[in-house]
Each structure stands twice: as C-alpha cells, then as structure tokens.
Amino acid sequence: MTPNAASASSAPSRRSSPSRRSFLASTAVAAAAVTGGMPLLTACGGSDKGSREGTTSGKEAKKILPAYVASRVVTPDIPSKNGSSMGFTGKLDVDTLKTSVPKKLGKGGKVTVMSPFWGSPPKQDNPYYTSMNDLIGVDVQWRNQDGNTYDQKLGAVLASSDVPDVVVVPSWNMMGKIPSAIISKFADLGPYLSGDRVKEYPNLAAIPSDAWQRSIFGGRLMGLPQPSPSVQSIVPLYRRDVFDKEGYEIPRSADEFMALCKDITNARAKRWACGDMKWTAMNTFGVLGGGEKPLWWNLVDGKLINRIETPEYLEAIEWTRKLFAAGVVHPDFKLGKSQATDPAPKFAAGEFLIWNNNIVHWYGQQASQATQNPDFRIWGMDIWNHDGGDPTLYAQNPAGIFAFVSKKASESVIRDVLAVANVTAAPYGTKEWMMTNYGVEGTHYTLKDGVPVKNDKGNNEVINAYVMVASPAATTAHPDLPDYTKAMVEWEQRMGAFTRKSSFWGLQITEPSRYTNLVNDFEQLEDDIIRGHKKISDMQQAVSDWKSKGGDKLRDWYKKLLDENGPAAS
Structure with a gap:
C-alpha cells in the first residue's frame, strides 16, 4: 500500500x-x-x-x-x-x-x-x-x-x-x-x-x-x-531468500559485485545474476543525476560540468558493459526484451536474483508473491561506492x-x-x-x-x-508488511546521508528551446554501448558533438544564471 x-x-x-x-x-x-x-x-x-x-x-x-x-x-x-x-x-x-x-x-x-x-x-x-x-x-x-x-x-x-x-x-x-x-x-x-x-x-x-x-x-x-x-529511488533489489539459502554475501564494491554475479550465474540451470544494472552503476560511480536536464549540471572548481563529460559517467557505462559481456545479465535484458515484457515473473521464479528497480517495487513485488510464493523475500542492497567506500549520491527533485x-x-x-x-x-x-x-x-x-x-x-x-x-x-505506508515499510524508509534515510544537492536542484528551469533536444539520443547510446553494439569511443564522439552543437553555449547560459543569482540549495 x-x-x-x-x-x-x-x-x-x-x-x-x-x-x-x-x-x-x-x-x-x-x-x-x-x-x-x-x-x-x-x-x-x-x-x-x-x-x-x-x-x-x-x-x-x-x-x-x-x-x-x-x-x-x-x-x-x-x-x-x-x-x-x-x-x-x-x-x-x-x-x-x-x-x-x-x-x-x-x-x-x-x-x-x-x-x-x-x-x-x-x-x-x-x-x-x-x-x-x-x-x-x-x-x-x-x-x-x-x-x-x-x-x-x-x-x-x-x-x-x-x-x-x-x-x-x-x-x-x-x-x-x-x-x-x-x-x-x-x-x-x-x-x-x-x-x-x-x-x-x-x-x-x-x-x-x-x-x-x-x-x-x-x-x-x-x-x-x-x-x-x-533521495535516490533506484534500489538494487535482491532475492534475500535465495541469498540466505545459498550463503551469498552482499557486495560492497564493483569488483565484489562482479565476483558475486559470476558465482550466481549458471546459464545451463537457467539462472543469471542480475538485470540491467545501469542506474545502480551510475549511483555507485557517483554520476550526476540522470533525471531532468538541470540536474545533469553541477559547479566543480568554478566550472559547470555536465554529467556526460565526467569520467565517472564513462566508467559506469563501461562497468555495466562488462556485466553484459561476462554473461551474468539475464538474456531478456541483453536482447532488449525487458523493454516490452515484464521481468517480474522471471525474478519471482529465480531466473535472476538482483533487479535494479524503483523503490515502489520493493513492497510491490513482495506483496504480489505473498500468497503463491510464501518463501519469497525481496530486500534492498545499500548503494556502495565502486571502490568499496561510501557512495556519492545526488538528490532528485x-x-x-x-x-x-x-x-x-x-x-x-x-x-x-x-x-x-x-x-x-x-x-x-x-x-x-x-x-x-x-x-x-x-x-x-x-x-x-x-x-x-x-x-x-x-x-x-x-x-x-x-x-x-x-x-x-511523500509517505510510505504498508500496514500489511510493516517490516518492509520500516526497511524502505530506513534505506532512504541511510542513502540520504550520502546525498548531495547539485547546483540547480529543486528549481523548475525552462531551457532555451534551441537547446532542448541536445541530449535526446544519449540514453539510447548508453544502452547500445552497454549491450556491445557501440563503443565507448562513440560516446566520447557524441560528447564532443554535443559541445560543438550547443552544449558549450548551454553551459554558458546555465553559468550566467548561477553567477548572477547563486544556487537554490545550500
């Protein structure tokens, strides 16, 4: 509820x-x-x-x-x-x-x-x-x-x-x-x-x-x-019942996650480790928010930087590509079928054990399995920094x-x-x-x-x-599963302790219309690279094109807003 x-x-x-x-x-x-x-x-x-x-x-x-x-x-x-x-x-x-x-x-x-x-x-x-x-x-x-x-x-x-x-x-x-x-x-x-x-x-x-x-x-x-x-709403959800049964430990770094995924995956037995983990990767590598476009910008050492220009952005994409290349991602995600079909039944069946998803599904998936699968338990991993330290997360609007x-x-x-x-x-x-x-x-x-x-x-x-x-x-209330209400809110509170507000957080910004379509193709390009259809160099070229086609001018537009008025969030 x-x-x-x-x-x-x-x-x-x-x-x-x-x-x-x-x-x-x-x-x-x-x-x-x-x-x-x-x-x-x-x-x-x-x-x-x-x-x-x-x-x-x-x-x-x-x-x-x-x-x-x-x-x-x-x-x-x-x-x-x-x-x-x-x-x-x-x-x-x-x-x-x-x-x-x-x-x-x-x-x-x-x-x-x-x-x-x-x-x-x-x-x-x-x-x-x-x-x-x-x-x-x-x-x-x-x-x-x-x-x-x-x-x-x-x-x-x-x-x-x-x-x-x-x-x-x-x-x-x-x-x-x-x-x-x-x-x-x-x-x-x-x-x-x-x-x-x-x-x-x-x-x-x-x-x-x-x-x-x-x-x-x-x-x-x-x-x-x-x-x-x-706070962040994308949670690395996992099958806690299977983890407990098999003795799998929660990873605390990118290397530990990869090792765990290889341990879990057995394609012959129709078991894979995870789905598409791109959004969790963006969080574990400390990439600026990927929601509304003003959140893509942040002031760093006096210069406005866009998320697509950061090394963390490329590192997150490359790490997710390696997961696909290692064969640990469920084939439905690799083939793109997850865009048209609901992976929930295969998650419930144990075909994959880690599902990068919105926090509402933490409760939703548990509640949906309550009668037909009483042993089913879904839980959320805390977000970790890729190197094993505390994460750097960015606030959502x-x-x-x-x-x-x-x-x-x-x-x-x-x-x-x-x-x-x-x-x-x-x-x-x-x-x-x-x-x-x-x-x-x-x-x-x-x-x-x-x-x-x-x-x-x-x-x-x-x-x-x-x-x-x-x-x-905003409220979370599940009296049928009070332990899940508590876990979800406390997860948000723990992740909130590592959350920063970027320069334009909380503001409703209307960009000049001539710049509104500059990044429309980036999400598809990310997915193409992750699935091995394109290369990281293609993203680097896209970023270069973005700068010359208006990205640098848009940076100047945002920078003038910031210079004249300061950020909204303290």
Whole structure:
C-alpha cells in the first residue's frame, strides 16, 4: 500500500528496465526542507515574470509560494529524515480514521481532467469515480490517455485549442516545446494559493514548499504537485531468500559485485545474476543525476560540468558493459526484451536474483508473491561506492508530476479543481486518503486485520486517477508488511546521508528551446554501448558533438544564471 503512488506502482512494472521516466515516476516518498533566501533566476538578461526561459527562486519565489502549514491530523510512526519519506506501520481502523476535509469545498461544477493511465481505464460512471465526486462536491470527468504514449497525446492537445480544464504533466514529458506550452496554456494559481491564501485548502498548505517551488513556471505558480523523494529511488533489489539459502554475501564494491554475479550465474540451470544494472552503476560511480536536464549540471572548481563529460559517467557505462559481456545479465535484458515484457515473473521464479528497480517495487513485488510464493523475500542492497567506500549520491527533485489548470478556466472551475486537490492531498490515516487510494469499503476493498485489501473491482477502478491531481507530503505506508515499510524508509534515510544537492536542484528551469533536444539520443547510446553494439569511443564522439552543437553555449547560459543569482540549495 503506497500512498500517492497508485499511478507509479502500475507504470514502472510496464517499463521494467528503469528508464528516466520510471526513475522519476515514483511519488511514494519524501518531503524536503523549505527553500528560500536566494534571488530571482530568470532568462539571462531579463526578469520578466512571463519569461519562457530560466527559473524563479529565493525572494521572488517566496512572494509566490503558498504558506507552509504542517498537517496535525496524523503523526507518522517514522518521521522523515535526510530527505526520506515518512513511514506509517500501524494498522487502520476505519471507524477511527481522521477527517481532514470537514466540509465539501466543491460547488458542484464539472471539471475535465486529462491524465496518463497505465492499463485499461474504467468507465466514467463507475462507483469509485461517483463516490469520489460526491465526497469532493465536483463532477470530475476523466480523459485518461495511455501513459506509454502520453507524450504524443500531450503535444497534440497542447497544440490545439481544445485543452481540458486540467492536464497532468509528468516531468519526463517536459521535453521540446512542452514547457513553453505550459506557460502559455495554463492558469496562474497564485491568486488562489500564494501566501496565506492556501490556508483555505489545509491539505494543500501541508505540501512541502520544495514541491511548490518546482511548481513555478515562467514566474507564476502554475502546477499542483505530487511531492517526491529528494533521495535516490533506484534500489538494487535482491532475492534475500535465495541469498540466505545459498550463503551469498552482499557486495560492497564493483569488483565484489562482479565476483558475486559470476558465482550466481549458471546459464545451463537457467539462472543469471542480475538485470540491467545501469542506474545502480551510475549511483555507485557517483554520476550526476540522470533525471531532468538541470540536474545533469553541477559547479566543480568554478566550472559547470555536465554529467556526460565526467569520467565517472564513462566508467559506469563501461562497468555495466562488462556485466553484459561476462554473461551474468539475464538474456531478456541483453536482447532488449525487458523493454516490452515484464521481468517480474522471471525474478519471482529465480531466473535472476538482483533487479535494479524503483523503490515502489520493493513492497510491490513482495506483496504480489505473498500468497503463491510464501518463501519469497525481496530486500534492498545499500548503494556502495565502486571502490568499496561510501557512495556519492545526488538528490532528485522534490516533485515530478504536476496538474495544470487551463488558462481559459473560470474562477469557479479553478476553485472546484482546488477542492479536488485538497481531498487528494489528504494525509495517510484520513477518510479522504482512504477513499482516494482504496475507494469504497465493501465495494472496492475489505479490511482484514486492519489492512485494506482491494478486490478485483478495486484493482480495476481505484488506480491512476485522483492521485494524479495532487498528493500529500511523500509517505510510505504498508500496514500489511510493516517490516518492509520500516526497511524502505530506513534505506532512504541511510542513502540520504550520502546525498548531495547539485547546483540547480529543486528549481523548475525552462531551457532555451534551441537547446532542448541536445541530449535526446544519449540514453539510447548508453544502452547500445552497454549491450556491445557501440563503443565507448562513440560516446566520447557524441560528447564532443554535443559541445560543438550547443552544449558549450548551454553551459554558458546555465553559468550566467548561477553567477548572477547563486544556487537554490545550500
């Protein structure tokens, strides 16, 4: 049970090799500290609030950000630390759930929402949708779109005049012209949420300020955020039951990992050590973040360096290539089949024992095997430095999915949207959270010893919908597997102790459009090198081409932002 991650828990399993989008998809975890104190960062040479380039932070952002008022409705069993999620391990009593929205704020209007959806969308008049709409007081009409091809639909809709009242945009879809389209097509929510105005919507006021900072586009507060972890979300998951049985030890260096993989692998017996370990390699070699493009940059000895220019980047790719070359990677990953098929059954069958994946799968895979495979145990390795020391990790942005309201929406529609968000952002342990995440008791789920268990109707209807509008401060809560809740949050806290914030962490930056496609082909090139289809020299040439085609000019653009205003994170 992963609060504010109903969409994420479905999506990554269909993108089984962790890509940039699955890396960002998890919204299961974390609230971070309040930013502030730094001046406005804008496009070089101007401070126009309508600017479509640059970013907004510090004193200017403080004028825009909603006031932060922590929720007192519930208290977590494990408080957030080092950028981790907060954790809840206790079981639930439906009769004693708290109320965070004492009266309906919706005025009965109709609101259309376009959002990515993974799976088969339910009919509009299903009991979950009608019950949620009744709770909120708004008639929400869903225009669900295939999450795997959402970027195509998003581009077409934003280029048209028929923009729904609300459009959900994940950060991994903010490529090309999408950021400037956001600024031109969507409403400024500042008049409704900035400063003390947000207190009309207490659950939105309890969203951490770092997440709201990420919701500022073109100098305006435009997005309703899903808070996400600032700590790393990719975990080297492993079959702990098999490790214990075979006496395998957890590796603490790149060499130990390779030796372990060779020991595990027996192709004749249909057992391989691991899947594609690229993202773990990026972490163990201390490579800058591979999510949104501003995180690719960091100031080192007075010069802005991009992740693709670092020796650590090439070393991580080369080490992952060696894993493939050594024959220790499951053949499905080597052939690229993992992009189209779900490796989970083969992981459960023990065909490979180490799976580089999003933290939501730590719980998800364990829960999915609880009945048919009672001996199954999945656990997470701590990330190690390739040489055996402590790792150097880089923080992820504190929000990665946003809901935007059409600029054409009337005030009544905007307030109805905020009424929806105020319910969906309710914290764990409240009636509103239970309805948002589990639907109607008896119709969509039953409580078994204090644990809500969805039935088939719940699994088909209570997914990918209202959680996409806004979410509470990032939370991990699995009362059915409290040991896993504790382990996941504590893993985040340990990794958070080794996590640094790069120069542009936490800022919503719109690059000049002429540079937006410079690195589009790098992820594919990484994968081609790892699988032996290309060489490291091809990457070195690509980096050289990137510099000459605009990378060096883009560096100057970012450097001017930094020189004039300083970083947002201390």
